[in-house]
Amino acid sequence: MSGSTTVYVPRDAAALSVGAEEIAKRVEDEARKRGKAVEIVRNGSRGALWLEPLVEVSTANGRVGYGPVAPEDVTSLFDAGFLDGAHHQLSLGVVDDHEWFAKQDRLTFARVGVVDPLSVSDYEAHGGLVALRKALTMDPQAIIDEVGASGLRGRGGAGFPAGIKWQTALQAQVGQKYICCNADEGDSGTFADRMLMEGDPFALIEGMAIAGLAVGATQGLIYVRSEYPHAIGALRAAVLLAAESAILGRDVLGSGRVFEVEVRVGAGSYVCGEETAMLESLEGKRGVVRAKPPLPAVEGLFGKPTVVNNVMTLASVPWIISHGASAYRDRGAGRSRGTQVFQLAGNVARGGIVELALGVPLRDLVDGFGGGTRTGRPVKTAQVGGPLGAYLPSSAFDVPMDYESLLAIGAMLGHGGIVVFDDSVNMAKQARFAMEFCAEESCGKCTPCRIGSVRGVETIDKIVAGERRRENLELLLDLCEVMTEGSLCAMGGLTPLPVKSALDHFPEDFGIESVEGSTRGATA
């Protein structure tokens, strides 16, 4: 073997949070001490977060992984000959062959954890820019038809068909249009946007540029939450590099077409993840929800036609354009086409990113990929789809994870986050938290959300305290109905979902036997 060995140590925030920086430093020091030539690539995370820090070594057989690596393991890794892929107690073998990865179907996340996130040449070597080059030769309508035919729906949570949104923006006869990427990933239990922005930011940029070509927009904005400093850094660096390589700018890949991207940072407001509140915030105002219509695709940022899409939606576009709509459409179930980047979070043994075709049973994710709880206790519930999603009991885990199947059981897919809880959780406490969170984060524009959430907390407290339990339960259900039907956006409108699902499935935690008549209200 000649030259240096390539060692991968992630720079993903989650990997850093458990010591990846220290590992990178130790590998470098140890290699120097032993006179070994190594090139350390700081990749994104492969998404097997329970194995972080996951160190990989490039060998003739593929990339061999070791993890989770503690600082004190580095010396023994060198002693064992890990630079040649030799066995060590932390060996995972060839990472691509590892069961957890081999069983996934990674399209949107194909490059995350594999490439150097800030190398344009690495991006191109792994299929990057093929789609943008192709889109530059296509008619705008043809691009939109392709996205429409793929069946791609908004991955932020609403699940609105991307093609229809783009079509609306294309048809608006206005000079200035915008592509806004919603990277305000505030849902607890979700981190796919963050990992993609840190691990493959060019995919997002390419997707935005294609969207710009499709609808005739020359300006893109990424609204990223301030709680994601690593993603902000990666995006800013990637935008500069993309401009240097003419992926962005006044002459996109020499085509004469214009597309620029600006990174904007949020300021700590959950509601700004709602698309109209995000637009208000991008306009420098209070992030208060707008009434719809008009739809943002007709009158969005500064009153101009604006496509607002989630990070995952936009980052899926390059794959669809380069592989063709039918390849994407062939995956999935019913009207839920393509793949979903699921996120296994909370009390789960093997947490992380699982990308699979929509329709996979929840049980396969929680018990299969996730391996049950980390504490080893029985799974009591999983909250699916973020803080506004339903708490499902383990008896309901056979539900296929797609938009329609979840809706049919009073749940929602949301952004694909799955938070696992063991049997020590008290569901009345979780329901109370849902109302409390809504009270804290409500933008205040509509009354059901602003006032209802506060009353919700109080009423749950009374139920739990045993104070006129039946009457207060009736009141809570009534309140949930008002919030569901009367709120302007999903914040107030969906907060009843976790509350009611907790009541329906775990009434004993509230000190009641069952919730009759609770099927009315809150069905999203």
Place this chain on the structure above:
Amino acid sequence: MSQFADSEGSVLRALQAIQETFGYVPDEALDTVAEVCNVSRAEVYGVFTYYSDLRSTLPAPNVVRVCIAEACQASGSDSLVAAIRAELGLDVHAKSRSGETEIAPVFCLGNCALGPAALVNDRLLGRTTVAKIRAALGDPR
């Protein structure tokens, strides 16, 4: 500040830039922003008070943010909050402060598979313990 004049939608960014520079937004800065952006002081005040990141006082040298959202609850954030109270003498509520350190709750840091999560200055922690917070405070990066 002049970069924000004539620029559409610049009130929030102007306030963020001021906070970036001074660590907080001094009261008189609201007048400056109003003037530069050509909007009323009331409008600027409305934006300033809406966003939880924006603050009217200088932060402590060390800022710790502890995630208390669902995924971290499932991973024991309640116990972490209790341990912080017992061992550091700080409540994870509102803007609680003691000497060089202030601590506040946060809803999600995107580290939901390795909870409980915390952010010590700009350093993200996973599987957080009081010992890890202490170590990060001793070596803030």
